[in-house]
Amino acid sequence: MGEPLFKFFAVGSLPLLCLLAGCQAPLAQQIFQNTSTSAGMGSAINLLVETRIGSDPTDQKLNKLVVEQQVDLFKRFNPGVKIDVRFITNGQLVKQLDFQYSRGLAPDLILLTSNNLLPLWRQGLIKPIELKPFEQKSVRAALLPAFIHKKQLLGLPVLIFPQIACYNRNRLKNPPAEISQLIQLAQAGYPIGISAEFESLRWLYTGFGGNTSGQQSDELFKSPSLPFLTWLRLANLQPSISFESDQQLLRDGLVAGEFSWITCSGAWLQGLEKRMGSKLGITLLPSFPAGPARGLLNARTWAFGSQSSPIQHELAKRFALFSVNIVQQRNMALRLRSAMPVNPGISLPLKTDSTLALIVEAASNGRLLNLHSIDLLNVMDSNTKPYLDLVLSGDQSPSAIAPKFDSLLKKTEKR
Amino acid sequence: MNILLPLLADFTSDLLRTSVLLQLFVLIFGLILWFFLQHNWQLETRTWPFEHRFKFVALFKPLANEVLLLIILRTFALALYNTSGVAGLSLFISGFYGFCVFTRIIIILLRLRVPIPIVKSFDLSVLRPFLVIFGLLGFIAQIADLPSLLDSPVVMLGSNDFSFNDLLLLLFGSYFLLTGTALPAWCLTWFFAAIFQLSKPAQRAAELIIRYMITGAGFVLIFMIVGVNYTFLAAIGGGLSVGLGFGLKEIFSNFISGIWLLIEGAVRPGDVLLLENGSGEDPCEVLELGMRATTLWRDRDNVELVVPNQLFFTQQMVTYSGVRDRYRRGQVLIGAAYRHPPEQVISILEAVAATVPRVLEKPAPKGLLLRYDDSAIIYSIRYWIEDPMNGISVASQVGIAIWSAFSREGIEIPYPQRVLHMDSTVSNARTQI
Numbered sequence: 001m002g003e004p005l006f007k008f009f010a011v012g013s014l015p016l017l018c019l020l021a022g023c024q025a026p027l028a029q030q031i032f033q034n035t036s037t038s039a040g041m042g043s044a045i046n047l048l049v050e051t052r053i054g055s056d057p058t059d060q061k062l063n064k065l066v067v068e069q070q071v072d073l074f075k076r077f078n079p080g081v082k083i084d085v086r087f088i089t090n091g092q093l094v095k096q097l098d099f100q101y102s103r104g105l106a107p108d109l110i111l112l113t114s115n116n117l118l119p120l121w122r123q124g125l126i127k128p129i130e131l132k133p134f135e136q137k138s139v140r141a142a143l144l145p146a147f148i149h150k151k152q153l154l155g156l157p158v159l160i161f162p163q164i165a166c167y168n169r170n171r172l173k174n175p176p177a178e179i180s181q182l183i184q185l186a187q188a189g190y191p192i193g194i195s196a197e198f199e200s201l202r203w204l205y206t207g208f209g210g211n212t213s214g215q216q217s218d219e220l221f222k223s224p225s226l227p228f229l230t231w232l233r234l235a236n237l238q239p240s241i242s243f244e245s246d247q248q249l250l251r252d253g254l255v256a257g258e259f260s261w262i263t264c265s266g267a268w269l270q271g272l273e274k275r276m277g278s279k280l281g282i283t284l285l286p287s288f289p290a291g292p293a294r295g296l297l298n299a300r301t302w303a304f305g306s307q308s309s310p311i312q313h314e315l316a317k318r319f320a321l322f323s324v325n326i327v328q329q330r331n332m333a334l335r336l337r338s339a340m341p342v343n344p345g346i347s348l349p350l351k352t353d354s355t356l357a358l359i360v361e362a363a364s365n366g367r368l369l370n371l372h373s374i375d376l377l378n379v380m381d382s383n384t385k386p387y388l389d390l391v392l393s394g395d396q397s398p399s400a401i402a403p404k405f406d407s408l409l410k411k412t413e414k415r
Numbered sequence: 416m417n418i419l420l421p422l423l424a425d426f427t428s429d430l431l432r433t434s435v436l437l438q439l440f441v442l443i444f445g446l447i448l449w450f451f452l453q454h455n456w457q458l459e460t461r462t463w464p465f466e467h468r469f470k471f472v473a474l475f476k477p478l479a480n481e482v483l484l485l486i487i488l489r490t491f492a493l494a495l496y497n498t499s500g501v502a503g504l505s506l507f508i509s510g511f512y513g514f515c516v517f518t519r520i521i522i523i524l525l526r527l528r529v530p531i532p533i534v535k536s537f538d539l540s541v542l543r544p545f546l547v548i549f550g551l552l553g554f555i556a557q558i559a560d561l562p563s564l565l566d567s568p569v570v571m572l573g574s575n576d577f578s579f580n581d582l583l584l585l586l587f588g589s590y591f592l593l594t595g596t597a598l599p600a601w602c603l604t605w606f607f608a609a610i611f612q613l614s615k616p617a618q619r620a621a622e623l624i625i626r627y628m629i630t631g632a633g634f635v636l637i638f639m640i641v642g643v644n645y646t647f648l649a650a651i652g653g654g655l656s657v658g659l660g661f662g663l664k665e666i667f668s669n670f671i672s673g674i675w676l677l678i679e680g681a682v683r684p685g686d687v688l689l690l691e692n693g694s695g696e697d698p699c700e701v702l703e704l705g706m707r708a709t710t711l712w713r714d715r716d717n718v719e720l721v722v723p724n725q726l727f728f729t730q731q732m733v734t735y736s737g738v739r740d741r742y743r744r745g746q747v748l749i750g751a752a753y754r755h756p757p758e759q760v761i762s763i764l765e766a767v768a769a770t771v772p773r774v775l776e777k778p779a780p781k782g783l784l785l786r787y788d789d790s791a792i793i794y795s796i797r798y799w800i801e802d803p804m805n806g807i808s809v810a811s812q813v814g815i816a817i818w819s820a821f822s823r824e825g826i827e828i829p830y831p832q833r834v835l836h837m838d839s840t841v842s843n844a845r846t847q848i
């Protein structure tokens with residue numbers, strides 16, 4: 001009985017062995033012909049593209065379309081290259097990466113919706129990339145340092161999505177340009193929605209802390225938090241201001257007319273535009289006495305898989321650089337009209353396209369956090385939430401919470 | 416194939432990765448080691464400890480080499496996983512092989528309780544194809560995005576958009592429904608037979624009905640999962656009804672007849688019957704009641720007769736295994752000379768029939784004087800046998816026993832004879848004749 005079973009297994013394994021050995025089996029021949037006429041051995045790469053859970057289907061569809069178009073274009077200019085694209089939600093990303101990594105088949109290139117690269121790097125799921133000086137010129141010089149960790153470049157940004165404000169044109173003729181106008185607007189009865197996550201509220205924290213300079217500061221949380229917390233309490237005293245933890249509620253609320261003004265991201269614009277049409281208005285976040293609001297910049301980033309063969313890694317790098325060349329960047333920016341391209345050599349029709357002009361201005365005002373800071377901010381979000389809830393619910397005064405909040409921020413930063 | 420080829424092409428590209436090569440190397444090294452070990456240890460032929468004491472040890476002995484290979488592959492894969500953390504492919508392959516070995520163990524255990532033909536059919540028609548499909552899909556899931564692949568649309572029929580998943584379900588689901596229901600049906604029948612004390616033919620009928628029911632329900636379920644449009648099904652039904660009206664009429668009639676026979680219980684597998692236009696004294700046993708035809712076995716020449724189910728509806732038939740019992744009455748006709756007293760002949764016949772092994776004691780054999788023929792008095796000895804299929808052979812044995820008894824007792828079995836009386840008035844009559 002053992003002998004026949006072994007024969008059965010051996011016969012079953014034959015096709016695989018033939019494939020591996022590259023023998024004359026017809027199936028193997030066909031496959032190798034496929035790969036050799038169009039693509040050499042090793043000239044196939046896998047792309048894993050992260051999509052946001054809860055993001056608007058229109059935004060998701062457009063982002064998928066943009067990636068697929070890039071892949072098609074790259075294949076057209078590089079016949080013989082095979083690129084397999086897989087889309088995965090942010091909730092499943094790490095699980096999927098772990099699964100593929102444990103099989104030795106980690107993706108060659110990962111397109112992340114943020115520049116939160118350090119956790120992936122620590123787990124060994126991604127590896128650094130080396131760019132030659134002329135290759136570095138494809139990305140604004142101010143952006144690349146944010147992606148360097150221990151002198152290694154861990155990712156390559158593709159597009160920058162700024163934090164902006166969205167409003168309903170039919171309900172609100174003049175959106176607030178200054179932070180004081182926001183409260184006045186609420187007092188006048190206009191419903192306002194603000195994200196309750198600390199990451200999204202950071203523009204208020206830095207604005208009230210006076211840290212609105214254009215320079216990138218190494219100290220992430222040096223501002224005192226009392227003015228920020230006091231403003232939160234004041235805002236929450238207005239019945240028409242709502243703080244929402246779920247960003248989808250903000251989006252849906254604006255579409256449904258429950259909010260007249262919300263804090264939003266450039267990444268939401270296409271979906272909102274489709275659902276609201278000409279009613280949608282966009283504007284910069286309200287400025288502070290010390291200067292303009294400095295919202296967080298979210299960078300869509302390429303990260304490189306740690307298990308790629310040298311050929312695959314080189315091909316992945318070529319594809320990533322292809323996506324940041326002048327032509328691709330301009331096409332993407334004009335197509336999306338919601339993100340700032342990273343390539344500095346592009347001229348955009350800012351005078352004729354007011355949306356794009358506003359996005360570029362918001363991106364110039366905003367701040368792109370470095371890898372360490374964004375990692376901290378992610379850790380901090382869960383820690384700061386209880387304190388923010390205490391202030392917003394009115395259980396404790398801002399002055400009582402502020403010292404604890406400052407201490408928490410400093411402690412987290414030191415860690 | 417158009418979907419699978421790019422996947423394999425991608426995988427050949429990934430073969431250049433160190434992480435993949437290392438896993439393949441570990442598996443190949445394990446195979447080589449196993450080859451030498453199994454050659455030297457001769458596990459399947461050597462005597463094992465407790466082999467004679469515990470029967471089950473000998474039962475699983477043929478799987479020794481497979482288990483050895485499994486242990487080696489699994490150990491190597493786990494060692495690689497613990498050292499590098501990258502061994503998913505080798506763990507999958509060794510795990511799948513382990514599953515295959517496990518199914519072999521199940522088959523061995525099934526053979527102890529379930530009829531071997533059912534187990535063999537289950538093994539060859541269900542288990543092995545299932546393992547091939549399961550292994551293939553499992554391997555694809557390791558190297559590619561299987562859910563997306565399964566969701567990708569493949570065929571468009573009417574308003575129905577069939578995905579790869581639907582196609583697999585329709586194709587293999589139908590196949591497994593048709594081939595794989597024998598074992599579950601047998602198990603359910605075994606359960607019902609234990610509760611309701613079913614007779615053998617009733618068990619086989621119940622088994623077939625359960626099979627049809629599982630298959631029917633399975634098809635409905637598959638159509639529901641696939642989401643076949645009911646309008647589309649109605650269109651197919653319409654087309655079928657036209658087909659039934661012409662070409663498929665006979666097939667459909669036979670199918671319905673088969674189901675009706677099973678429900679009615681008139682003809683069940685295991686029954687012994689005589690068809691009116693059949694083979695005279697040769698009864699046939701019902702082997703299988705198929706969807707279109709019934710297979711009968713004839714003892715005399717060991718042939719299988721395939722009779723359309725419809726025939727049982729249109730023709731009268733004699734069954735020996737009806738509602739009451741399976742006993743069959745046989746008889747042997749014999750002539751004895753006029754000079755022997757009938758009481759003596761009848762008692763000899765009854766005594767002789769009772770000595771034949773397969774003749775039942777109760778009801779006791781019965782001898783009868785049937786008629787006075789030209790040459791002999793014709794007697795009949797009637798007896799009962801348990802298995803109706805043995806009618807001819809028992810009749811032969813009874814006939815031989817009667818001949819021996821008549822020889823012993825001096826009872827003459829006369830040749831045909833005629834007594835001539837000469838008319839004395841006719842002169843020279845003898846000479847004239």
